[in-house]
Amino acid sequence: MHDFLSAFIGGALLGIAAVGYLYVHGRIAGISGMIGQVLNPKTIFKTPALWFLAGLVITPFIYGLFVQPEVVLNASPLMMIIAGLLVGFGTRLGSGCTSGHGICGISRLSKRSMIATISFMFAGFVTVYAVRHVMGVI
Numbered sequence: 001m002h003d004f005l006s007a008f009i010g011g012a013l014l015g016i017a018a019v020g021y022l023y024v025h026g027r028i029a030g031i032s033g034m035i036g037q038v039l040n041p042k043t044i045f046k047t048p049a050l051w052f053l054a055g056l057v058i059t060p061f062i063y064g065l066f067v068q069p070e071v072v073l074n075a076s077p078l079m080m081i082i083a084g085l086l087v088g089f090g091t092r093l094g095s096g097c098t099s100g101h102g103i104c105g106i107s108r109l110s111k112r113s114m115i116a117t118i119s120f121m122f123a124g125f126v127t128v129y130a131v132r133h134v135m136g137v138i
Contacts (some may be wrong), residue, residue: 018103021052029057030100032091073081 025048034049037042044050075083091097092117096105101120105113131137 014030014099014103017106018099018107021048022104024048025095028100028104030096030104032088033100090120 003053018029021027027033029052031053034053037043037047037049038053087097095100096113096116098117098120100116101110101113106117
């Protein structure tokens, strides 16, 4: 029950943040787009995306102060870097990320976002199956 409640609260907070960001700033809360805004020297301090992203980075540390983390990552730092680069490449290729397409796009009933979300979820399922069951890696 605890896992269900945590997932429910997390999902509700994501939804509230996405709707709030859209309502207040008139922009979709797509993380890859926000990172692009923050990496642009002309807009880094002029965008609310900087504060939104700072909250994404800081919140897990605050959560860890009050709740005993149960997740242990067994991946090497090199594997994490490679995975991050592949995700970044995928967001550019798919013209958006899971937050932009999966959370904001689907909630707006965007056909493009629905197709993108189905595509990257399917690719993720296939990748996990292949790595775990075909290749035998963890």
